[in-house]
Amino acid sequence: MPPPEKxxxxxPNHVVxxxxxxxxxxxxxxxxxxxxxQLRTPSKNKYTLHKIGEGAFVTAYSLIEHPxxxxxxxxxxxxxxxxxxxxxxTEILRKGIQNAHLPHVFYCGDTPKSQLFAMPKYRVPLTxxxxxxxxxxxxxxxxxxxxxxxxxxxxxxxxxxxxxxxARRATIACARANGGVPEAVLEALQTISDFxxxxxxxxxxxxxxxxxxxxxxGNLILLDVLFDIExxxxxxxxxxRSPSDSQSPWVMWFEHLLxxxxxx
Numbered sequence: 001m002p003p004p005e006k007x008x009x010x011x012p013n014h015v016v017x018x019x020x021x022x023x024x025x026x027x028x029x030x031x032x033x034x035x036x037x038q039l040r041t042p043s044k045n046k047y048t049l050h051k052i053g054e055g056a057f058v059t060a061y062s063l064i065e066h067p068x069x070x071x072x073x074x075x076x077x078x079x080x081x082x083x084x085x086x087x088x089x090t091e092i093l094r095k096g097i098q099n100a101h102l103p104h105v106f107y108c109g110d111t112p113k114s115q116l117f118a119m120p121k122y123r124v125p126l127t128x129x130x131x132x133x134x135x136x137x138x139x140x141x142x143x144x145x146x147x148x149x150x151x152x153x154x155x156x157x158x159x160x161x162x163x164x165x166x167a168r169r170a171t172i173a174c175a176r177a178n179g180g181v182p183e184a185v186l187e188a189l190q191t192i193s194d195f196x197x198x199x200x201x202x203x204x205x206x207x208x209x210x211x212x213x214x215x216x217x218g219n220l221i222l223l224d225v226l227f228d229i230e231x232x233x234x235x236x237x238x239x240x241r242s243p244s245d246s247q248s249p250w251v252m253w254f255e256h257l258l259x260x261x262x263x264x
Contacts, residue, residue: 014068014069014120016063016066016069017069017106017118017119017120019045020041020069020106020108020118021106021107021108021118023041023042023043023045023108023109024042024043024109025109025110026042026109026110027041027042027109028040028041028042028108028109028110028111028116029111029112030049030073030111030114036048037049037051037061039061039063039071039116041108041109042109047063047064047065047066047071048063048064048065049061049062049063049064049071050062050063050064050067052070056083056235057074057075057077057082057083057231057235058072058073058074058075058083058086059072059073059075060072060073061073062121067121068120068121069118069119069120069121070118070119070120070121071108071116071117071118072086072105072116072117072118072119073111073114073115073116074086074087074114074115074116074117075113075114076113076114076115077234077235081115082228082231082234082235083228083231084199084200084228085203085224085226085228086105086107086115086117087107087115087199088192088195088196088198088199088226089102089103089105089192090105090106090107090117091195091198092191092192092195093105093106097191099184099187099188099191100184100215100217100219101184101185101188101219101220101221101222102188102191102192102221102222103119103122103213103221103222103223104119104120105117105118105119106118106119122213122214122215122221122223123213123214123215123216124210124212124213124223125209125210125212125213126209126210126212126213126214126220127209130214130218130220132218132220133212133214133218133219133220134209135180136180136181136182136185136220137207137209137212137220139175139178139180139181140171140175140181140189140205140207141207141208142174143171143172143174143175143178144171144204144205144206144207146170146171146174147167147168147169147170147171147172147173147174147204147205148167148170148171148204150166150167150170151163151166151167151170162201162202163201164196164200164201164202164203164204164228164229165193165196165197165201165203167204167205168193168196168203168204168205169193171189171205172186172189172190172193175189185220185222188222189205189222189225192222192225192226193205196226200228200230200231202228202229202230202231203226203227203228203229204226204227204229205225205226205227206224206225206226206227207225210224211223211224211225212225
């Protein structure tokens with residue numbers, strides 16, 4: 001597939017997010033001096049970073065000067081990008097697709113060995129304090145297992161690496177049949193699934209509470225709901241894993257973050 005167009009047509013209302021999203025693509029860097037990390041942009045702006053988590057492919061930071069903003073650094077593995085989940089979300093936004101349950105993720109640019117993305121800080125992980133969103137999350141988790149079971153039963157094994165798209169379709173069908181998932185959430189899931197197919201069919205859904213969040217109005221946010229089996233296996237050299245062994249590459253990186261408000 002040709003490289004995605006990086007710049008979304010709609011810019012965030014938050015002034016710093018807009019500045020980050022409008023920088024040039026090349027010339028970004030993250031440096032460390034005496035234990036302090038600093039983000040430098042092509043226009044020579046500087047931001048102090050506070051590390052808030054790390055996964056297999058991603059390191060996440062908040063900006064000390066603007067703690068309501070999160071920077072996700074997606075690392076190249078062996079010289080190439082393996083995790084496209086954030087690129088996918090920027091493409092959805094670039095197409096002008098509006099849905100309250102999709103996270104607002106903006107592509108910033110590239111360092112020599114990574115891609116950088118910016119987003120507002122959502123309330124994560126999903127908890128029972130937001131009862132409606134939590135109930136939807138429970139349905140999605142159950143339907144994810146139903147979707148995997150349907151694919152597994154058809155072949156009698158656990159190898160989902162080439163059938164993640166089928167598992168996603170079965171998951172959405174289950175959620176639609178349940179009746180407890182709002183249409184807007186179903187539409188957001190379908191959009192994510194459709195865009196995932198443009199990159200790879202290996203992605204399955206992942207709905208653990210740490211992969212879901214809420215905004216300041218209590219809307220469920222499908223923050224990190226794709227898991228690329230093949231990318232994870234490439235990183236760890238593991239094949240034919242049980243789907244129950246899957247774990248998001250963003251392992252708990254967003255835990256205990258609070259949403260500062262709605263910007264969009």
